[in-house]
Amino acid sequence: MKKIFLLFTILLLILSSSCISTKRLTYLQQEKNEQYTDSLISLSQIRKPYRVQTNDLLSIRVKAIDQELVGMFNPIDDSNASATTEEKAYFDGYRVDQRGEIKIPTLGKIKVIGLTLEEIEDLVKEKLYQNYFKERANLFVTVKLPGIRYTTIGEIGSTGGQVFYKEEVSIMEAIANSGDITMTGDRRNVTLIRQYPEGKRIHHIDLTKIDAINSPYYYIQPNDLIIVNPLPQKSYGIGTDGFGTFTTLLGVLTTITIISIRLNR
Numbered sequence: 001m002k003k004i005f006l007l008f009t010i011l012l013l014i015l016s017s018s019c020i021s022t023k024r025l026t027y028l029q030q031e032k033n034e035q036y037t038d039s040l041i042s043l044s045q046i047r048k049p050y051r052v053q054t055n056d057l058l059s060i061r062v063k064a065i066d067q068e069l070v071g072m073f074n075p076i077d078d079s080n081a082s083a084t085t086e087e088k089a090y091f092d093g094y095r096v097d098q099r100g101e102i103k104i105p106t107l108g109k110i111k112v113i114g115l116t117l118e119e120i121e122d123l124v125k126e127k128l129y130q131n132y133f134k135e136r137a138n139l140f141v142t143v144k145l146p147g148i149r150y151t152t153i154g155e156i157g158s159t160g161g162q163v164f165y166k167e168e169v170s171i172m173e174a175i176a177n178s179g180d181i182t183m184t185g186d187r188r189n190v191t192l193i194r195q196y197p198e199g200k201r202i203h204h205i206d207l208t209k210i211d212a213i214n215s216p217y218y219y220i221q222p223n224d225l226i227i228v229n230p231l232p233q234k235s236y237g238i239g240t241d242g243f244g245t246f247t248t249l250l251g252v253l254t255t256i257t258i259i260s261i262r263l264n265r
Contacts, residue, residue: 024187024231027172028210047168047219049116053195054100056145056222057093058112060124063140064133072105073128093146107131114197117143150220152178154228155185170213171205174220175228181207184231191227192217 023029052058062073094102100113107127112120125141133139147163157179164177171190181187192203194217203217212218220226 023208025183027187027207028212029208030210048216049118050145050221051114051116052096052100052112052120053197053223054096054098054113056096058096058102058117058120059093059144059146060104060120061142062124062128063142064137066133066137069132073107088146117145145222148220148222150174150222150224150226152226152228155182155230156180156226156228157182169220170218171220171226172207172218174224174226175207178226181228184233185228186231187228189229191229192220193225193227194221195223 060073062070064070094104096102096112099111101109101111103109104124107124110120110123110127112123115123120143121141124143125139128139128141129135129137144167147165148167148169149161149163150169151161152174153159156175159178162174162177164174171192175181175190181190187207190205190207192205193200194203205212205215205217
């Protein structure tokens with residue numbers, strides 16, 4: 001019986017260590033000293049505008065009074081309802097080459113790497129006024145990314161590439177769109193790999209803290225890779241929650257007890 005009691009104690013210790021606490025599963029938690037009331041969360045940082053990288057796809061539209069002249073700059077007819085999708089942009093959009101340039105019909109090559117979308121709009125508009133339009137043409141130029149593509153891997157509902165057709169997407173939206181982080185995923189240390197002109201960088205964000213909304217990585221950018229690593233509890237392989245672990249250990253303990261009683265007869 002002493003051996004059974006010792007074994008039972010060991011199993012209880014394993015049970016307590018394998019359980020995942022609520023704190024590790026809850027998103028955007030407030031500090032203990034804060035009251036759980038409705039409050040306005042002030043953003044301490046202003047999100048920096050996205051700057052174009054190599055291999056980005058740009059959707060550029062030109063509008064003016066002279067529709068016939070405008071047509072030569074728009075690769076897709078505006079009547080096409082799917083003109084802004086990533087699939088259409090792949091064939092008809094403007095890809096930023098390794099030199100950081102795009103090539104627009106009749107305008108030639110324009111260097112856009114490192115510029116914001118608004119800066120590219122102003123640059124294209126300036127070149128159009130210089131070569132084809134007059135000020136009274138009421139020229140209107142829009143430059144957009146054909147969706148924000150990102151990839152998720154690890155302990156998350158759906159892995160692989162995803163596309164959001166929005167101009168601003170938070171990491172919480174990206175994760176929710178991918179099926180949420182699993183029970184055994186580490187929400188305290190979500191890894192984000194981001195492309196920069198000088199190369200890729202690795203960043204980390206703790207999604208269990210309310211301060212995450214002020215992180216410079218809270219809003220994702222095109223081609224971000226989101227990695228959710230597993231918690232240590234996953235390697236135990238004895239249950240994804242407290243009840244599952246308890247029933248597994250109880251079954252093991254019951255089997256050992258029965259075998260021990262029969263051997264002692």
